Amino acid sequence: MNRDAKKRAVLLLSGGLDSATTLAIMKTLDRECYTLSIDYGQRHGLELDAARSIARAFSVVDHRVVKIDFGQLGGSALTDSEIPVPTAPTNGIPTTYVPARNTVMLAIGLGWCEILKAPELYIGVNAVDYSGYPDCRPAFIERFEKLAAVATRAGIEGQGVSICAPLIGMSKSEIIEKGLELGMDYGQTLSCYQPDKNAYACGLCDACRLRRDGFAAAGVKDPTNYG
Amino acid sequence: MNRDAKKRAVLLLSGGLDSATTLAIMKTLDRECYTLSIDYGQRHGLELDAARSIARAFSVVDHRVVKIDFGQLGGSALTDSEIPVPTAPTNGIPTTYVPARNTVMLAIGLGWCEILKAPELYIGVNAVDYSGYPDCRPAFIERFEKLAAVATRAGIEGQGVSICAPLIGMSKSEIIEKGLELGMDYGQTLSCYQPDKNAYACGLCDACRLRRDGFAAAGVKDPTNYG
Numbered sequence: 001m002n003r004d005a006k007k008r009a010v011l012l013l014s015g016g017l018d019s020a021t022t023l024a025i026m027k028t029l030d031r032e033c034y035t036l037s038i039d040y041g042q043r044h045g046l047e048l049d050a051a052r053s054i055a056r057a058f059s060v061v062d063h064r065v066v067k068i069d070f071g072q073l074g075g076s077a078l079t080d081s082e083i084p085v086p087t088a089p090t091n092g093i094p095t096t097y098v099p100a101r102n103t104v105m106l107a108i109g110l111g112w113c114e115i116l117k118a119p120e121l122y123i124g125v126n127a128v129d130y131s132g133y134p135d136c137r138p139a140f141i142e143r144f145e146k147l148a149a150v151a152t153r154a155g156i157e158g159q160g161v162s163i164c165a166p167l168i169g170m171s172k173s174e175i176i177e178k179g180l181e182l183g184m185d186y187g188q189t190l191s192c193y194q195p196d197k198n199a200y201a202c203g204l205c206d207a208c209r210l211r212r213d214g215f216a217a218a219g220v221k222d223p224t225n226y227g
Numbered sequence: 228m229n230r231d232a233k234k235r236a237v238l239l240l241s242g243g244l245d246s247a248t249t250l251a252i253m254k255t256l257d258r259e260c261y262t263l264s265i266d267y268g269q270r271h272g273l274e275l276d277a278a279r280s281i282a283r284a285f286s287v288v289d290h291r292v293v294k295i296d297f298g299q300l301g302g303s304a305l306t307d308s309e310i311p312v313p314t315a316p317t318n319g320i321p322t323t324y325v326p327a328r329n330t331v332m333l334a335i336g337l338g339w340c341e342i343l344k345a346p347e348l349y350i351g352v353n354a355v356d357y358s359g360y361p362d363c364r365p366a367f368i369e370r371f372e373k374l375a376a377v378a379t380r381a382g383i384e385g386q387g388v389s390i391c392a393p394l395i396g397m398s399k400s401e402i403i404e405k406g407l408e409l410g411m412d413y414g415q416t417l418s419c420y421q422p423d424k425n426a427y428a429c430g431l432c433d434a435c436r437l438r439r440d441g442f443a444a445a446g447v448k449d450p451t452n453y454g
Binding site: 114 | 300362376377378379
């Protein structure tokens with residue numbers, strides 16, 4: 001094995017602002033990047049298209065899309081068309097929360113890490129402007145890493161998988177500032193939970209609100225097309 | 228809420244001998260049973276048919292099948308048709324191991340528990356005759372339970388999900404004896420990794436060998452149709 005080989009890493013890439021910025025950060029760390037999108041029956045496929053474009057723009061080694069029909073189980077506004085996406089702030093955990101979503105996505109990413117013998121798995125969660133989802137917090141990431149150490153062949157053989165969440169302590173505006181510093185084109189990313197067919201964002205859902213507020217706080221122009 | 232209500236529980240039901248026996252045990256514990264099969268691109272769908280029959284035979288409240296195309300990532304003889312299923316014992320972890328499979332399946336089960344507000348998630352793993360898979364051991368189950376406590380809305384609100392693996396310390400023959408004691412019809416279960424189209428088992432793969440040896444050790448007749 002080439003001792004100068006780049007460190008191989010898998011990233012969960014959603015097509016949104018956070019995971020795209022994570023990819024920009026991985027590039028500065030000279031990682032050999034593999035990106036994975038999970039098609040979990042989210043309301044629109046535009047997010048998956050955005051992920052593909054971002055993967056291409058960053059010249060990742062490989063980009064895969066794994067489909068899982070979470071809609072079978074229902075329980076979230078993002079996978080069940082009978083539950084409307086809220087367009088005003090809600091108390092507590094909103095209905096856009098998909099039960100155990102990050103646990104499932106990290107588990108699939110862990111499987112790919114094992115196949116690729118990649119020692120790192122990146123995820124773009126942040127615990128500051130995080131919409132109140134339980135699976136975006138540091139305690140969750142730490143416990144997943146402990147699980148990973150005993151869950152895989154590599155773990156048993158002594159090489160665990162580190163779960164890397166470089167944005168976890170950053171606010172949305174700090175994430176945007178970091179991305180712009182790294183030359184990120186946020187026009188390629190799509191945050192909205194319910195864009196129209198022309199990929200115009202609604203401007204009202206949780207994800208749009210966090211994004212708008214983030215650009216405003218960073219004092220930079222939001223390139224998003226709001227319909 | 229009815230204080231005499233049965234305890235609600237989700238079971239990962241594969242159609243094999245172990246998860247079927249786990250269902251029989253749950254019934255003796257008076258659980259309100261929900262069963263979940265994961266279609267992860269295993270070589271044959273007969274296993275999923277067996278799971279459906281078993282769910283029906285035990286009158287579960289609901290049985291769901293969630294499809295995930297693990298085959299996208301490859302890496303296992305069970306999901307990649309280019310890797311042959313071994314027909315003789317192998318050293319170490321065999322090629323039939325699907326990377327992170329139990330982590331993914333438990334994660335999906337955890338999501339369903341959260342939707343159903345079920346405090347228990349059952350899995351039929353056993354660490355004794357377990358083919359050498361890393362994700363069948365007690366340390367794995369314990370760490371998944373710790374993850375579950377911080378991964379979900381229910382966990383945050385104080386009600387975690389217990390991961391129940393009642394077979395974990397049992398040998399295959401003890402599992403079979405327990406199941407027969409509970410009236411289990413093992414003719415309904417299918418263990419083989421590569422049955423033919425008439426559902427005849429090969430008798431040679433890991434799963435067949437463990438099953439045959441288990442029946443032999445228990446001193447009872449194996450109802451399996453070996454081709």
